[in-house]
Amino acid sequence: MELIGGPKLADSLVTKALVTGRHVITANKPLIATEGERLASLAADCGVALRYSAAVGGGMPALEVIERALGLGPIRSFRGVLNGTTNFVLDRLAGGQDLKSAVSAAQEAGYAEANCRFDLNGTDATQKLILLARKAFGVSLPFDSIERIGIEDIDAQWLRDSRAKGQVVRLVASCQHGTDGLKASVKPVELPQTDPLASASGVENCLVVETESGASFIVSGKGAGRWPTTESVMADLLDLRRETQLTQLTEEVEDREECVA
Numbered sequence: 306m307e308l309i310g311g312p313k314l315a316d317s318l319v320t321k322a323l324v325t326g327r328h329v330i331t332a333n334k335p336l337i338a339t340e341g342e343r344l345a346s347l348a349a350d351c352g353v354a355l356r357y358s359a360a361v362g363g364g365m366p367a368l369e370v371i372e373r374a375l376g377l378g379p380i381r382s383f384r385g386v387l388n389g390t391t392n393f394v395l396d397r398l399a400g401g402q403d404l405k406s407a408v409s410a411a412q413e414a415g416y417a418e419a420n421c422r423f424d425l426n427g428t429d430a431t432q433k434l435i436l437l438a439r440k441a442f443g444v445s446l447p448f449d450s451i452e453r454i455g456i457e458d459i460d461a462q463w464l465r466d467s468r469a470k471g472q473v474v475r476l477v478a479s480c481q482h483g484t485d486g487l488k489a490s491v492k493p494v495e496l497p498q499t500d501p502l503a504s505a506s507g508v509e510n511c512l513v514v515e516t517e518s519g520a521s522f523i524v525s526g527k528g529a530g531r532w533p534t535t536e537s538v539m540a541d542l543l544d545l546r547r548e549t550q551l552t553q554l555t556e557e558v559e560d561r562e563e564c565v566a
Contacts, residue, residue, distance in 0.1 A: 306329075306538060307331040307332075307333060308331070308332055308333075310333060312336045312339060315333050316340055316344075319355075323353055326351060326352070326353060329353070329355050330542055331360065332357065332359035332360050333357070334433060337357045341436065341439065341445070342445055354548075356545060357436070357541075358540060359537035359541065361387070362526065363389065363527055363528040363533035363534050364527040364528070364533030365524055365526030365527070365528055365533075366537075367387075367433075368436070368437070370514055370522050370524040371383070372440065374514045374516050375441070377520050378518050380442065381481065381482055381515045383479070383480055383512060383514045383515070384480070385437075385510065385512035386475045386478075386510050387429075387430045387434065387476075388424055388430045388476055388510070389508030389510055390416050390417045390421055391424055391476040392510075393416050393417075394408060394417075395459075395474055395475065395493075396506065396507065398456075398459070399464040399468045399474070401465070403461070404461075415531065416508050426455035426457055427453045427454060427455040428453070430476055431491045432448075434479075434489055435448065437480070438487065438489065441480070442480075442482075451490060451491060453490070453491045454490075454491070455476075463495075467495050471497075472495050472496060472497055474493050474494065474496070475493070475496055477494040478490070479491075501513055508527055510525060510526060510527070511523070511525040
């Protein structure tokens, strides 16, 4: 399990673990966003698993719902609130707090790190979008190809006016098929209360996935904090354990059948 964060040292350790025949579970978004394809290919070549559910959505099973949607056919689009920290901060700003106070409150609550620049400028949500797009569409979007607008300089009056109108502003990550291929963005969006993403309050995340056939999947869950991340890591571990046991059982049955034959 790799939970140290940062791409450089983690890349070295994860690579070493894979080539020596060890399964790897990681929560490292920057690592998987930049090196995920290479590491996944290496894991396949070495006959081991690479799991990273905790890198997207915290306690929200984002990658899992993408996989479930793919079972019904190609995906048309997905959009989501993927960063609980900005969610929390936007709610505080809409309530009248200034940015510094809102960020401090998020840090005191354990929802933001001491340096939460990557949350506020949209980098974190963009990295998660890259991982979801890779799962949904089988492509790795370059980071710089994604329109990215954070909330560091957001107009607080706009947030208050939106609340007064019964609407809510969220940092929305979206990716969809267009006439010129995939179009992806991360930016603040004003949403009506009827939108599923508007219901994501506090540190909740929410993801909406639509297939080409018109089927829609909606999933939500806590996306920030140590415990949602821990739950996702443990879910990967338990899934891996079940799969390992099933593989061992299948091999034992095949061996017995060969002996009988």
